Amino acid sequence: SMQCFPGLVLALSSLLGALALLQLSLYLRVPSRYGKHEERLCRPRGRLPARCAWFLQELPSFLVPALLLALRSPPRLEPLGCRLLCCLFCWHYFYRTFIYPFFTRGRPFPLQLLFFGMLFCIYNGFLQGYYLIYCAEYPNDWCTDIRFTSGLLLFLLGMGINIHSDLLLRQLRKPGEVTYKIPQGGLFTYVSGANYFGEIVEWFGFAIATWSLPAFAFAFFTLCCIGPRAYHHHRYYIKTFTDYPKSRKALIPFVF
Ligand code: NDX
Numbered sequence: 477s478m479q480c481f482p483g484l485v486l487a488l489s490s491l492l493g494a495l496a497l498l499q500l501s502l503y504l505r506v507p508s509r510y511g512k513h514e515e516r517l518c519r520p521r522g523r524l525p526a527r528c529a530w531f532l533q534e535l536p537s538f539l540v541p542a543l544l545l546a547l548r549s550p551p552r553l554e555p556l557g558c559r560l561l562c563c564l565f566c567w568h569y570f571y572r573t574f575i576y577p578f579f580t581r582g583r584p585f586p587l588q589l590l591f592f593g594m595l596f597c598i599y600n601g602f603l604q605g606y607y608l609i610y611c612a613e614y615p616n617d618w619c620t621d622i623r624f625t626s627g628l629l630l631f632l633l634g635m636g637i638n639i640h641s642d643l644l645l646r647q648l649r650k651p652g653e654v655t656y657k658i659p660q661g662g663l664f665t666y667v668s669g670a671n672y673f674g675e676i677v678e679w680f681g682f683a684i685a686t687w688s689l690p691a692f693a694f695a696f697f698t699l700c701c702i703g704p705r706a707y708h709h710h711r712y713y714i715k716t717f718t719d720y721p722k723s724r725k726a727l728i729p730f731v732f
Contacts, residue, residue, distance in 0.1 A: 503704040581651060627686070668726055679694055
């Protein structure tokens with residue numbers, strides 16, 4: 477049966493950190509090619525409807541840790557912290573897999589990126605789940621620790637912002653429409669990448685609540701992946717809409 481190999485956790489987390497840096501260097505200059513940054517001439521054959529694509533891509537991030545949690549034998553009853561934290565991770569990906577895709581009005585998604593996205597979700601789902609279920613040790617009063625409580629608060633706040641912003645973006649289109657408009661309301665009043673801001677806050681909250689290397693590596697990865705994307709969205713809006721609100725920032729309200 478499975479057990480904790482600290483060296484494996486260290487290796488997988490380091491590789492995740494390295495992938496984050498690779499992403500940063502790739503995507504600071506050019507955006508990843510999906511959504512509004514996809515090249516116009518892309519063959520339609522190389523794409524899948526947004527619904528299927530997001531469902532398939534994100535499913536492993538829910539399934540892998542959920543299965544690790546369910547199948548661990550003997551079931552890990554103590555400490556409570558590990559199961560709770562693993563459930564938080566699964567909760568986000570339950571939303572991202574089973575709710576978000578069914579409402580999206582996004583354009584078809586490139587198959588190639590879908591493949592890498594899925595690999596990433598398997599990798600990260602395994603790393604976070606394996607660490608929390610087989611390796612993490614928390615004191616019995618972790619639930620009252622300032623790291624857990626403040627991290628959980630940030631996680632919930634970020635998730636709220638992320639879901640709300642996803643909703644505002646979706647409402648910009650009628651079903652079947654594929655045009656881009658200026659996002660309004662919520663945190664979009666302050667930043668172009670409100671959904672990304674929420675997601676980043678969420679995963680840093682998760683990292684603080686778990687106080688773990690894998691979770692900090694994932695939060696850093698998220699920052700390097702969608703941070704640059706927020707910047708490219710912002711540039712796209714400024715270029716496309718002459719009436720784009722001048723005071724709006726790219727990612728962090730009032731700052732950047
Ligand atoms: N999926 C995370 N890297 C990614 C997919 C791509 O969950 O090879 C990372 C995730 C993957 C990436 C994933 C990992 C790295 C990959 C990358 C592809 C290449 C890269 C694999 C897995 C890679 C190396 C080299 C390291 C191997 O038509 P449309 O689609 O544009 O419509 C959009 C619509 N919309 C608008 N509608 C009207 N008017 C406007 N102005 C509009 N603006 C947008 O809203 C969409 O339907 C929708 C959202 O669009 P957008 O662009 O704002 O968000 P999107 O990027 O699609 O993300 C959707 C949500 C969002 O909440 C975000 O926070 C979350 O997913 N997300 C996304 C990416 C990564 C991630 C979270 C994370 O790292 N935690």
